[in-house]
Amino acid sequence: MPAAPHKVGRRERNKQEKLDRITAAARELFAEHGVDEVTTQQIAEAADIGTGTLFLYAKNKGELLLLVQNSTYAEALIEGRNAAEDTPEILDAVMAIIRPVVVCNRKQVDNGRTYLREMVFGDPAEPHHRDALDLTVETEAAIAAVLGRDQATDPTTAAALAHIISAIMFIAMAPTINADRSIEDLLQEIRDQLRIVLAP
Template identity: 50%
Template sequence: MSLSASPLGRRERSKQDKKERIRAAAGELFALHDVGTVTTQQIADRADIAIGTLYLYAATKAELLIMVQNQKFATAIDDGLSAAAAVKGRLDAVLALLHPVVICVLEHVENGRFYLNELVSGDPTEPYRREGLTLAARLEDGLRALLGRDGRIRAGDARMLARVITAVLHLSITGTVNRDRAVDDVMADIQGQIRAVLGQSPPQG
């Protein structure tokens, strides 16, 4: 009998249930309010657990937001990779990958910007941040694969360009100049920057 097929014990099921309740409660509150106005006590109350129990799963409010956003970020990357696979042009494929990510982050702009900044500046050994950084690396790998799939860009150059495009994405989303702009406007800004990075001229007319 495979050990992987063994059912979870009661203790593990209880821990998993509490974690999912915390994730759901935090997600509901962060969908409605900025991270600065939500308290850990509110999340604990909504999850129907003691505040001390909450801290066993996430030590800070930032970690709770990262926990919630990681799930959304992962889905956005999956959607982007699927969309990009159906697109032939290199630039269009890159934009198809990035579009769901931009929507994800701008869905609640303050929390999305906070999330990205926390991934960059927070403790990379903290489990939820580590998970988020793994997702960011997956996005970068997806960009690298798209840039190099037609053979016109060498592997090393594709890797470097993917890193540059990731930086463009981050700055375009987190920069205060784009704070109140719609998704389509932010995507147009990103498109222009990526055109410059790839050395492509804008369409005429």
């Protein structure tokens, strides 16, 4: 006999509704003003909650940014995986995964760069930071799966190459010197490096 579906209680629904309001408020304010110009008080007011309640869901502004950006990164990764499935050439398929990740990171350049900094230097014990790190692992797994299409590339090599490719992508997006570069310029820089990395 199949198990009865889990019924979500009122308390869980209320928690999820508050989290959704916080995420929506932070996303809108960060997109409009940039993360550096927004306070946690503004986010709490926009979400119609107290600041103390806000800190139950994210302990600081960095964690709020991770919360917001993680959801768009996850959507971008799904889009990239789907595009890679329909792309036969390996370099093109890897770039199909990378493109939407770069695009989502560059929607608001300062937010994207701050997100990368939080991923590297944030507290790994915090749940939104852990989620961000999990997304990088998922990205590398998706890239390794594409590289594994080549019979000559064993799983260990594919995983190592995927780690290098992921680092190239993140390093291209992070530096101040690249802040004003277009998405297409960044993607071309990444592609040029990957052509060398993946050369037979």
